[in-house]
Amino acid sequence: MATINAGDTAWVLISSALVMLMTPGLALFYGGLVRRKNVLSTIMHSFFILGLVSVTWVLWGYSLAFGPDAGGGLIGRLDWLGLEGVTGAPSDTYAPTVPHLAFMAFQMMFAIITPALISGSFAERKRFKAFVLFAVAWSTLVYAPIAHWVWSPHGWLAGLGVLDFAGGTVVHLSSGVAALVAALFIGRRTGLIEAATEPHDVPMTVLGAGLLWFGWFGFNAGSALGANGVAATAFVTTNTAAAMAAITWVTISWLHRGTPSVLGAAIGAVAGLVAITPAAGFVTPAASILIGAGVAIVCYGASQLRLRSHIDDALDVFAVHGVGGAFGALATGVFATVAVNAAGRDGLLGGAPFQVILQLVAIGVVALYSATVTAGILFVVNLIVPIRVPHAEEEAGLDLAQHGEIAYQP
């Protein structure tokens, strides 16, 4: 018989609040990176989703992702539609020491931030109405099934033995790949001469990165679903990987471009946080240093390649979340050890090279599914509401054209 533990419950609830703060943090992170005429619209894409997905998650999202399996480990049934049967008593299946509603709330915050991450790739040229429809469809048709595959005990990837502690595949790879597809679908921004635009407010972006880093302790350490040693491990590995990635990214950009970039420190920290997400509760602090250094090198390279391409992923969502998520998922297969978490599995360095194959399967399947279904959703939404704003609106800026407001008074 499952019994509620006060310490575990307190930790999961406060972790939910920490993860909630990440979405406004993301809004500031993205908001500082765009031009001043698009800052409000960029912030709105994250902030509105905080409301939107909170409601859809309660209505049907949680049931699809975590409800009793509908068959084959592909999707949950609608038994918990509107949270019917999800109560203050512990679940038989998830987090047996906390109220089922607390587990649901924690997972809700993950569901909220994931589509918000995508918004950065087609920033500065998408229609708000179209993005709202896209977000509802994407969180239902992409996020919920992938969450079920990986995190439901009946999910087919979970059954294979795939490791994803806090969402390297479910959150970051899925959204990063969707971001790439969205950038390709909508096309380059009008009048973009260089591959990137200058951020309008770097302090805003650094503030956003700081809030993300803070909230990520809930994201990763909270995923232990208890106030215990695994949570402490995840807390330390999260901070260490973020720190190592930040200082490595700054070093690379210093050597490459001649200056230690402030923006690079912020983006590097986020890349480190992304990569440690699937590994946080399965690896040692020493491994998290290697993961942080590795992801900084790989994601910096990916962002440089993107700059040389014609793909206008405006805020480098694919380079950081797609590539970083895949790197972290793979690194989990290398560094995972049951010495850290008895509920996990050993990876390559623990004498289980097959775990790397499993992680590669998960990366391939999640990327392919997200790319395919995202393309379909964009196609259908575009038939209902054109996703791209007219040229004049793009020139004027989305703040004024789409929202009738401006961020800064002249």
Place this chain on the structure above:
Amino acid sequence: MVIAALVTFAGLLAAWIVAPSAERRAAARTPSAAPAPAELVAEGA
């Protein structure tokens, strides 16, 4: 209760689809009140 909540959300979804777009708002304005594109650009830049 759940059905009522779903219907309420569906109402919001329908409202978002039919809500006026920026182009329709601009077309509804009188010519004198409508900002010219150049003014919009200057204001938003």
